[in-house]
Structure formats: C-alpha cells, structure tokens
Amino acid sequence: MALPAAVRVNARPYLHGSEADAFVEALNQGQYGHGPITEAFEREVAAYLHVPDVVAVESGTAALHLALLAAGIGDGDEVVVPSLTFAASIQAIVAAGARPRFAEIDPDTLCLSGSSVLEALTPNTRAVMPVLYGGRAVDLAAAAPVLAERGIVVIEDAAQAFGSWHGDRKVGAHAEHGTLTCFSFGPIKNLTCGQGGAVVPRSPQEADKVRLLRMLGIGQSQADRIRSTTYGVDSFGLRYPMSALNAAIGRAQLARFDQIEVARPQLWRTYRDALAGIDGVVLVDVDIERTVPFNCVVRVPHRDQVFADLQAQGIGVGVHYPPNHLQSAFAPWHRPLPVTEQTAAEILSLPFHPEMTERDVRAVVDLLRAAVTR
Ligand SMILES: *Cc1c(COP(=O)(O)O)cnc(C)c1O
Numbered sequence: 471m472a473l474p475a476a477v478r479v480n481a482r483p484y485l486h487g488s489e490a491d492a493f494v495e496a497l498n499q500g501q502y503g504h505g506p507i508t509e510a511f512e513r514e515v516a517a518y519l520h521v522p523d524v525v526a527v528e529s530g531t532a533a534l535h536l537a538l539l540a541a542g543i544g545d546g547d548e549v550v551v552p553s554l555t556f557a558a559s560i561q562a563i564v565a566a567g568a569r570p571r572f573a574e575i576d577p578d579t580l581c582l583s584g585s586s587v588l589e590a591l592t593p594n595t596r597a598v599m600p601v602l603y604g605g606r607a608v609d610l611a612a613a614a615p616v617l618a619e620r621g622i623v624v625i626e627d628a629a630q631a632f633g634s635w636h637g638d639r640k641v642g643a644h645a646e647h648g649t650l651t652c653f654s655f656g657p658i659k660n661l662t663c664g665q666g667g668a669v670v671p672r673s674p675q676e677a678d679k680v681r682l683l684r685m686l687g688i689g690q691s692q693a694d695r696i697r698s699t700t701y702g703v704d705s706f707g708l709r710y711p712m713s714a715l716n717a718a719i720g721r722a723q724l725a726r727f728d729q730i731e732v733a734r735p736q737l738w739r740t741y742r743d744a745l746a747g748i749d750g751v752v753l754v755d756v757d758i759e760r761t762v763p764f765n766c767v768v769r770v771p772h773r774d775q776v777f778a779d780l781q782a783q784g785i786g787v788g789v790h791y792p793p794n795h796l797q798s799a800f801a802p803w804h805r806p807l808p809v810t811e812q813t814a815a816e817i818l819s820l821p822f823h824p825e826m827t828e829r830d831v832r833a834v835v836d837l838l839r840a841a842v843t844r
Contacts, residue, residue: 473784476830477821480786481658481765484730484824488722496718504685504692504711511717514724515668519642525669525680526717530629530654532710533667534562537650538597540671540679541623543568547596552582553795553810555601559627560794563599571595572795574809580604580754580767584612601627605660605764606757607636618648629654632661633731633762645672655720660734660762661727663720666712684710731762733824738763740828741820744835750842754817765790769816770842777818779841785834788819
C-alpha cells in the first residue's frame with residue numbers, strides 16, 4: 471500500500487492561498503526592506519495578542535538576540551536555559567556575549583520548571599529563557615518571587631507557541647509580570663512569514679530600544695531618512711529588519727489564523743486518540759486546551775531503532791532536539807543533566823502539519839505500533 475505523501479515530511483508550511491497575491495503585491499510595490507507593510511504586520515500581531523506593541527524582526531533567533539541585548543544582558547551574565555531546545559536559543563545567548571547555564575527539564579512537559587530554574591541559579595544569573603516546547607506555556611510561578619527579588623528577567627523563547635494561551639491571556643501578553651516574549655515566524659512555525667520573528671517589548675522605552683538595535687542604531691524612520699541629507703547613528707545596532715515581502719506573507723497568514731487555531735489542536739487530538747493503548751508509546755502532553763501545538767512528540771523504547779525503521783519506510787519522523795549541553799560548540803558550559811539526556815534518547819517527533827488527515831495519522835500510528843513491537 472502506498473504511503474500518503476503528507477506523512478513523508480515531519481513539518482511543512484501551511485498556505486491558505488491568499489499569501490501568493492499578498493506577496494506579489496508587495497513585490498510590485500518595490501520596497502523590500504522594513505516598510506509600511508512590516509509596520510502593518512506589527513500592529514496586527516499586537517492587536518491579535520492584545521498588547522500595545524510588537525517589534526517585527528528577521529527571525530526568531532534575531533528576536534532572542536535583540537531581547538537579550540534590550541534587557542541589558544551581556545558579558546559574563548548567565549542565562550538559565552533548557553538544554554533540550556533548538557540550537558538557536560543557545561546561539562542567541564552566546565551572540566549577546568552571555569553564558570548559557572543549562573537547566574533540567576520537567577520530563578512530563580519537556581520544559582523548565584520553577585524548581586529546575588531555582589536549582590540552576592548562580593550569583594551571576596541575570597536572565598531565564600524558558601522555551602515553550604511544542605507550543606505550551608511554561609509556568610515558572612514557583613520561582614517567580616526569587617527571580618523578582620534578584621532582578622532576573624524572563625525572556626521567553628516562544629518560537630513554537632504563537633497563538634497559545636498562558637492562563638487567561640495569550641502567550642506574549644504578560645509583559646507586566648516582567649516577561650519579554652520572542653516569536654519565530656519561520657517556515658514551519660504555527661504562523662509563517664517565510665522567515666521572520668517578533669519581540670513583544672515590556673514598555674515603550676524597550677520597544678524603542680529593540681527598534682534601534684534592529685536597524686543599525688539608526689533612530690530615524692525610513693520615511694524621514696530618505697528625505698534628509700543625513701541620518702543619525704545613535705547606538706550600537708544590528709541589521710535585523712523584517713522584509714516587507716515576509717511581512718506580506720505573515721499578514722495573509724494572520725488573517726486566517728483562526729483556522730490554524732482549530733486545525734493544529736484537532737490534529738494533535740487525533741494523534742492522541744490513535745495512540746491510546748499502544749504499549750510503550752507515551753505521548754508528551756502539551757496542555758491541549760490552551761496550546762496551538764507545534765508538533766506531536768512521543769517517547770518510545772529503543773528510539774534510534776524505531777526512528778530508523780520508520781525513516782526506512784518513508785515516514786518523516788524527527789528528533790527535537792539533540793541536547794545542546796552535549797554539543798561541542800557549547801562544551802565550555804557543559805554540566806551533567808541526566809533527565810535531559812534520558813529524555814532526549816527517547817523522544818520522537820511524528821509528522822505534524824495541518825494538511826494531514828485522520829487517515830494520514832492512522833497510517834503513521836499503524837507503522838509506529840509495528841516498529842515499537844519489532
Ligand atoms: C524555530 C526556533 C527558533 C529560531 O527561530 P528562527 O526564526 O528559525 O530563527 C528558536 N527557538 C526555538 C525553540 C525554535 O523552535
């Protein structure tokens with residue numbers, strides 16, 4: 471029996487169809503850098519999250535880098551971060567001149583917990599970067615009083631969590647608790663701009679700072695700059711703008727995001743039901759009532775064998791992620807993390823994207839069942 475095409479890839483962008491026209495229109499307007507379309511996207515994302523302001527940038531990695539810099543994190547500062555994340559989280563910390571302090575995860579959520587954060591604190595800790603693995607919000611309430619007392623800032627890597635809820639507000643709408651949130655709009659994220667990211671600043675001053683850092687330290691608007699014989703470079707800055715072309719794609723995606731808010735949780739629930747009762751396979755919970763899930767992750771016995779078996783049959787399984795504290799680039803900050811190492815050896819990401827049907831899910835689960843019992 472031929473495998474359905476949709477199960478051959480682990481993840482892929484989902485297009486509604488309206489993106490192409492929006493993209494061509496932006497292309498014909500001829501202004502490809504940061505521009506009015508980018509600013510419209512910023513306002514629309516802010517309105518969606520019910521926050522005063524959002525700063526759009528080139529990628530999720532750029533968002534993390536700029537959020538760290540805007541929060542004053544730099545040389546010698548330690549940032550508590552889970553090892554089980556995309557390498558981007560760690561590289562952003564290193565790019566800011568700071569040091570990653572790897573922390574354990576809660577094996578049930580694959581995220582930091584209040585107690586794992588408290589355990590990892592040192593006198594040099596200046597920030598904590600929870601990663602919203604799979605899209606679920608991370609609850610650090612147990613550590614919050616200590617973090618507040620010590621002035622430790624929380625910079626969320628919410629690259630996978632656009633659209634999810636934290637309590638009664640969207641992820642990203644918790645600035646008054648001192649949380650800076652970073653999103654990615656990369657190719658396979660819940661909402662894609664092709665490439666892109668955003669920072670949700672905590673104050674108008676912080677928004678200005680991120681905007682300055684994003685555009686080479688040049689404070690003037692693009693419109694003012696082109697009508698002037700000069701421009702002022704006011705501070706250190708990088709070149710991380712979001713292109714109008716990417717923003718145009720994002721605007722089209724956001725206008726139909728209500729469909730994704732339904733489709734992704736529905737797909738995850740379909741997997742949950744199909745996986746029920748398979749011996750040895752444990753679904754990693756994502757708090758589905760509040761989450762727009764980014765992926766569907768299971769724990770399986772003899773994972774490498776199951777992975778190879780499913781790959782050989784054409785199923786697009788993946789592993790997210792090989793732990794960063796074991797990467798050679800991050801060797802200076804290595805410390806033993808037994809829970810993370812055990813977890814990382816067991817996890818398997820199943821094909822997960824909104825084009826998948828119930829039949830696709832059944833095809834994956836049938837082969838998974840066979841692979842774990844082989
Ligand atoms: C995708 C991702 C990033 C990086 O975002 P880019 O837009 O690809 O730069 C960072 N952290 C996590 C957890 C991610 O999934």
